[in-house]
Amino acid sequence: MHKASNSLQKKLQELSKIIYRAATILPKCKSCGTCIKYCPLELREFNKEGKAITISTSISCGGCTVCYHRCPEQAIKLVRLSKNTI
Numbered sequence: 198m199h200k201a202s203n204s205l206q207k208k209l210q211e212l213s214k215i216i217y218r219a220a221t222i223l224p225k226c227k228s229c230g231t232c233i234k235y236c237p238l239e240l241r242e243f244n245k246e247g248k249a250i251t252i253s254t255s256i257s258c259g260g261c262t263v264c265y266h267r268c269p270e271q272a273i274k275l276v277r278l279s280k281n282t283i
Protein backbone atom coordinates (compact mmCIF):
# COMPACT_ATOMS: atom_id res chain seq x y z
CA MET A 198 0.00 0.00 0.00
CA HIS A 199 1.09 3.58 -0.65
CA LYS A 200 2.92 5.25 2.24
CA ALA A 201 0.65 8.33 2.42
CA SER A 202 -2.51 6.28 2.48
CA ASN A 203 -1.03 4.15 5.24
CA SER A 204 -0.52 7.14 7.48
CA LEU A 205 -3.93 8.51 6.53
CA GLN A 206 -5.53 5.23 7.50
CA LYS A 207 -3.69 5.28 10.79
CA LYS A 208 -4.91 8.83 11.46
CA LEU A 209 -8.50 7.89 10.61
CA GLN A 210 -8.27 4.91 12.92
CA GLU A 211 -7.08 7.16 15.74
CA LEU A 212 -9.86 9.69 15.08
CA SER A 213 -12.52 6.99 15.08
CA LYS A 214 -11.56 6.21 18.69
CA ILE A 215 -12.14 9.78 19.87
CA ILE A 216 -15.45 10.74 21.33
CA TYR A 217 -16.64 13.75 23.28
CA ARG A 218 -18.93 14.09 26.24
CA ALA A 219 -20.61 17.16 27.65
CA ALA A 220 -19.54 17.98 31.20
CA THR A 221 -20.93 20.75 33.39
CA ILE A 222 -18.73 23.29 35.09
CA LEU A 223 -20.98 23.04 38.15
CA PRO A 224 -20.30 26.43 39.81
CA LYS A 225 -21.28 28.17 36.55
CA CYS A 226 -24.60 26.36 36.09
CA LYS A 227 -27.55 28.61 36.95
CA SER A 228 -30.09 25.77 36.66
CA CYS A 229 -32.00 27.40 33.80
CA GLY A 230 -32.86 24.04 32.22
CA THR A 231 -32.01 25.07 28.65
CA CYS A 232 -29.61 22.17 28.07
CA ILE A 233 -32.19 19.72 29.42
CA LYS A 234 -34.80 21.10 27.06
CA TYR A 235 -32.63 20.95 23.95
CA CYS A 236 -30.50 17.82 24.32
CA PRO A 237 -31.67 15.67 21.39
CA LEU A 238 -30.83 12.47 23.29
CA GLU A 239 -32.43 13.58 26.57
CA LEU A 240 -29.18 13.03 28.43
CA ARG A 241 -29.28 16.15 30.58
CA GLU A 242 -30.90 16.15 34.00
CA PHE A 243 -30.75 18.12 37.23
CA ASN A 244 -28.74 16.50 39.99
CA LYS A 245 -29.67 16.67 43.69
CA GLU A 246 -28.09 20.10 43.96
CA GLY A 247 -30.21 21.38 41.07
CA LYS A 248 -27.31 21.55 38.62
CA ALA A 249 -27.70 20.11 35.14
CA ILE A 250 -25.45 17.17 34.36
CA THR A 251 -25.02 14.63 31.58
CA ILE A 252 -26.42 11.30 32.71
CA SER A 253 -24.97 7.91 31.87
CA THR A 254 -27.29 5.61 29.97
CA SER A 255 -26.89 2.96 27.32
CA ILE A 256 -26.91 5.84 24.83
CA SER A 257 -23.71 7.83 24.94
CA CYS A 258 -23.53 11.58 24.57
CA GLY A 259 -20.91 11.77 21.86
CA GLY A 260 -20.70 15.53 22.18
CA CYS A 261 -23.14 16.85 19.58
CA THR A 262 -22.49 20.36 21.05
CA VAL A 263 -26.17 21.44 21.21
CA CYS A 264 -26.06 21.98 24.99
CA TYR A 265 -22.63 23.55 24.74
CA HIS A 266 -23.92 26.18 22.31
CA ARG A 267 -27.27 26.71 24.03
CA CYS A 268 -26.02 27.20 27.59
CA PRO A 269 -26.30 30.93 28.34
CA GLU A 270 -23.72 30.66 31.13
CA GLN A 271 -20.98 28.84 29.19
CA ALA A 272 -21.24 26.22 31.91
CA ILE A 273 -20.73 23.23 29.62
CA LYS A 274 -17.47 21.97 28.27
CA LEU A 275 -16.83 19.10 25.92
CA VAL A 276 -14.43 16.58 27.33
CA ARG A 277 -12.46 14.44 24.96
CA LEU A 278 -12.58 10.73 25.72
CA SER A 279 -11.15 7.67 24.09
CA LYS A 280 -13.71 5.00 23.18
CA ASN A 281 -11.53 2.54 25.08
CA THR A 282 -12.21 4.39 28.32
CA ILE A 283 -16.03 4.37 28.17
Ligand code: SF4
Pocket residue numbers: 218219235236237238239240241251258259260261262263264265
Ligand atom coordinates in the same frame (compact mmCIF):
# COMPACT_ATOMS: atom_id res chain seq x y z
S1 SF4 B 1 -23.50 17.19 23.74
FE1 SF4 B 1 -25.47 16.79 22.72
S2 SF4 B 1 -26.02 14.69 23.27
FE2 SF4 B 1 -24.42 15.35 24.68
S3 SF4 B 1 -25.53 16.12 26.46
FE3 SF4 B 1 -25.12 17.88 25.11
S4 SF4 B 1 -26.91 18.09 23.81
FE4 SF4 B 1 -26.98 16.06 24.77
Ligand code: SF4
Pocket residue numbers: 221225226227228229230231232233248249267268269270271272273
Ligand atom coordinates in the same frame (compact mmCIF):
# COMPACT_ATOMS: atom_id res chain seq x y z
S1 SF4 C 1 -28.06 25.51 30.06
FE1 SF4 C 1 -26.22 25.87 31.31
S2 SF4 C 1 -26.90 27.14 33.04
FE2 SF4 C 1 -28.74 26.23 32.09
S3 SF4 C 1 -29.10 24.32 33.27
FE3 SF4 C 1 -27.82 23.78 31.48
S4 SF4 C 1 -25.69 23.90 32.22
FE4 SF4 C 1 -26.98 24.98 33.70
